[in-house]
Every structure is written in C-alpha cells, then in structure tokens.
Amino acid sequence: MAVFTDTDELHRVMTDLWTAISNEKDMAAQLLSSRLIVTFHYREPDGRLTVDCSDGKEMVITVGDCNKKPVVEMFMKSSVAHDFWLGKVNVPLALIQGKIVSKGPVNKALALLPAIKPAYGLYPAVIEKNGLKVSIT
C-alpha cells in the first residue's frame, strides 16, 4: 500500500515536517548557514517541495511549482522519502542502487545530511497529526 494517498497528502506531510524543522533553532541555523536552495522531487504520488535558505535568515518552504533555481535537487519515490525520515534508509546503499538521484554539487547535498538527522525525531508526530495509516517503527 502506498504511504501517501495522493499529492495533497504528501505535500501536507512534507510541509509540516519542514515547518517543524524551521522551528528547531539549531537545525534551522545549520541549514540557513548553507544558504542553499534545495528542491525535492517525489514520484508515486508526484510531488515537489522547495526549501530556500538563500537569505540566511528564514527558511521559505514552497510546495508544487516554484520558480526558484535550486542548487541541489533530489529525486526519489515518496515511499523512499518516508523511510528516510523514519531513519530507515541506508543512504549510501540507496545512492548505489539508484533509488536516490542527487543533482548538483554532491558535496553540498551530502553536507546537509548530518544537519537534518535530528529531524528523524520530528517525523512520527507529523505522521500522527496527518492521520497516516502507516507503521512508523
């Protein structure tokens, strides 16, 4: 069974998660210091989310179409994104298997990984709030 029933649900969950991240002072500060614009492209269901840290002060989250030019783009199935935020994805293996596509400077994309790791802890509450019927263990 698909994790997300449709694009709207996927967008709602990812927006809530990134809003929660932007409210966590330490994590937000680290991401803002990267000054990156990152776009996540999801499929099954399709979705798109852009996180703009470029002004260094405020993270701007946009779902769907966005005319900002990202520095880094990540492409994956929505279920891979879900597993990732549960901390269940072996990222090196997923990259080798081609389950995650990373476009742009690889070092900049990878530098974000340690910064967003604490967000794993935020995800179960986001799932619960949105009433997703999936196992989070």
Add this chain to the structure above:
Amino acid sequence: MNPFVFHTPTRVYFGENSASSCGDFLRELGGTKVLMVADAFLEKSGALAPLIDSIKESTGIEPILFTDVPSDSDVDCVNKATVIARTSGCDALVAVGGGSVLDTAKVINICLTFGGEVLDYQGLNIIERKLLPLIAVPTTAGTGAEVSFVAMVKDHGESKKLMFGSRFLAPDVAILDPLMIVSLPAKLTAATGIDAVTHDIECYVASGTYSVFTDSLCLESLRLLFEFLPQATIDGDNLEARGATLVASCMAGVAFTNSGVGITHALAHAVGAKYATHHGMTNAVLLPHGMRFNFESVYPRYARIARFLDLAVEASNSIDGNSISSSDDRALAHLLLNKVEALLRQLKLPLNLRELGVPELTDENLAELVDLAGADPAIMFNPREASVEDLTQLLKRAY
C-alpha cells in the same frame, strides 16, 4: 546477508599486446569517428602507435588525437575537447592514460552525448541512459577508472572537484595491457598501486554496502598487490608483475564502484584538492591513519583479510616469530595494519603529509580540509562516523 546490488557493465580484456585489439572492439561498438584522449607523455614516447594502428587497420578511421590533459584535469579541458570532438563528428572515444585522462574522457563523453553544460550533469545517478562508446586503456595501475561509475574533474580555477556518478559512466571496454604501463616511473607505480590497496581495504569494510561479490574481488586483488606491487616498482619491465597489478587495480575498481570507499579517500580528496598532491601518494600517507581510526569498528573484517593472506603464518615464520591464534581477531587485524605499513616503507612512499609537501597546517587550513572531507561522498561509506574533532585529530597525526 545484507541487501546489496552488484553490477559491472565493462568488458575487461587483459593480455600483453591487448592494446592492438582496440580497433576490433571499436568496430564492434560501432564508432565511425573516434576521439582519442591520451596522455601527452605517451604520445611523445610512441606508446600510442599500436592503438592508432589497430584502429586504422580494423575500422579505417584515423583517430582525432587530444593530448592536452593536465594532471588535475578541469572543466576547461573537457569543454575544449568536446568542441573538437563535436566539430569533427566524433561518435566514439578511446581514452589512454592514468586516472586523470580516463576521468576527463568520461566527462567529455557526457557532454558529447547529451550536449549542454558540463555543470548540468554533476551529481549522482542523473545520467540515466547509455553514453557514446568508450574504450579505456589504463596506463597506471591504481585508480580503477577504467571500470568505475564515477569521474571527477576540477571546476574552473577552483580547488574543489566536480563529481559525476552513474553506472552509465563505466567504459564499454577496458583493455589491460601490461606493455602500456612499463614506462610508469617507480614512484608513481608505487603510489598508484597503493590507491588500489586503499580501494580494497576501504571497500572491504564499507558501511553496509559490501557484498560477497566485492569481498572476493578485494581479497584476491590485495593478494596480488602485496605480492607483485614491490616487484613492479623495483623492476618496471617485469611484465608479470605489471600485469598482476593492472588486473588487481581493475578488480579493486569493480569492487569500490559497487560498494564505496571511506575516510582515507575522503581526506585524500580534501588534501589533493587543496594542495594538488597526487591521489595515490596522499592515500599512502593517510591509509594507516584511516585504518587505525576504523579499527575498533571493523577489526573482525581486517582479521578476515589477514586470514586470507595467511599473515599469521607469515608472522610466525618471521625472525621474532610470535605465534598468533587464528581466532584472535584483534591480533590478526594488527598484522594487516603492520603489513600495510611495511609495504609503504618498502615502497619508500612519503610517510606523512609534511613529506608529501603539504605546508604547515594552520587552524584555518585544518578547518577547510575537515569541511571538504566531511562533505566528501566517500565519508558516507565509512564504517565509523567521524566528527569534526576526529577528522582534525587524524589530519594532525598524519602531518
């Protein structure tokens, strides 16, 4: 067993004079106009002649030669070669040289196949379909670039390298001809060989990505390198030793491109980017430090390597011959570390970053190196997580 994926699309052809089969392979692959990207030294020495002759003979094609590849190749070189290839209507490539030349040819192939800007293709797994035919003829035995899915070139005037990774980057054919590397000087023979040793050791302990396929490649490759690298270094004309190191480095290439490397490579990429040190030589300095850093996390895996190489028997036969129990993983793992350090001394490679020519490391320089290493893809595959402090201490110890 962990989940894994293993894939190797490259046809590997080994043998003395195998370079003179290049034309046959090219005909099979269907090239009608070929760009030969080659090392300038090899052009001058006449070593390209068998390849060019074979291409002319089998296909009637006169290859367009491009030898203007700097040792740390960059986007400008790629763009220049792409323009030449495009205006000449090239639809296939032959790359003859060390890792720098092979990597450059791989990136030229991306631009020639898809057009557009080279920067549009940096990243992992972006390239999702076949490139133009590429035949790789390595003239160093170390990088494994003749079979690997990655290529790196420098950005315009920057110290950072751009990374391109996709299984479609692997050349179609790798021709391993020991005659093509006899001219490689001793120091570079040793250094490139240690690059392959580092691929094997790091891949063998890579975090959750190694498999029984890569294990077997790493083990046999290490056996060949420990046995033949000293001979290939001392006696460059020894074709048996040259051949063995060439095959071993290719095996290590297949292994690491499927399972990754680790902290030694992450640091070597950082030091190489900032101080333009040779990749293999930098790995040589850092490998024992990387192994020590990972020791507690992976010593049972190091012990497996030691068992395969019969290091306990070797130790008990030595002059101070202490016998080591075959179940003592820690002691066996130490034997592997000792064996690596002994090889580095035997090959007379630099033993620290200072000897390598790296200037005094200020706090600022250290911080920059740590930043680079911390964001290097290789670090992801390391079995033990490394903090900023860990990386800093490791570099200080290596200095």
